[in-house]
Amino acid sequence: MSFTSQLLKGEIIVDDDSPSHILNPEGVSRGLDLNLRGNAPYAYGVSADPFDPELLIPRSEWEYWIKDAEQTKTRLSDRIAAVKLPPKKQIEVNFCWSFGIVHPIEILYAQLHNKLVSLSATSVAAQVTGFRNVGGWGRDAVRWIAANGVVADKYWPENALNRKYATAANKERALQVRVENWTECQPRNLDQAVSLLLRRIPGGGGRMAWEHETADVEAIWLDGQVAIRTRNQWPGQAEWVVMRGNMLLADDWVFPRSVSAIGEAL
Secondary structure (H helix, E strand, C coil): CCCCCCCCCCCEEECCCCCHHHHCCCCCCCCECHHHCCCCCCHHHCCCECCCHHHCCCHHHHHHHHHHHHHCCCCHHHHHHHHCCCCCCCCCCCCHHHHHHHHHHHHHHHHHHCCCCCECHHHHHHHHCCCCCCCECHHHHHHHHHHHCCCECCCCCCCCCCHHHCCHHHHHHHHCCCEEEEEECCCCCHHHHHHHHHCCCCEEEEECCCCEEEEEEEEEEECCEEEEEEECCCCCCCCEEEECHHHHCCCEEEEEEEECCCHHHC
């Protein structure tokens, strides 16, 4: 009997034939817009590590890796459940491209330190955009975090697009929580992205077909093919979404791999 991944509670599947009300429900904020990225390739004086070819996992091994992680309960979704890490909540801000990057950083902490952290994606996006509620690109968010950091949401409330939080104290705190290494996969390069996910490295996946960026958490196996489990941040909508078919291919795939953190910053 062939192996098939078990769906999580409430999880939905999105593919090429999904109706528009699933992909584009009313009353939610999106914000992925590759035309608005604007920043130079090495904005803020930082740059990604090139993808290491040695990280590639052959497609012939994908089912084995997925099955092993599921049977041993060593998936990132298992770690998320163990530490009770909540999803992000994006309300009335077009900053999915920052939420989709910041949540993988929270997942990374849960994986490495068995610890909950709650970081403010808005603290990143607001400063990248000059406090404009506009779309962007996940690479803008990770480059800002690498250079300037991200602050905990107890210091900068999520969805608060307000300059009063851009204090000297918050900027100092943010500097203590910076991405140290990250990989920007080639757009729509499934082999690169799945290889990182199989190695338990979560990332932001921005899909222009969805006009939305979410946290890609892990690869799963459905109907003899790979699919990607992503965590959405729309309150009132499905928290877990499986992307398959052409919908699993992301135009913006960014994977934070290590991050610093000191004392009061978190």
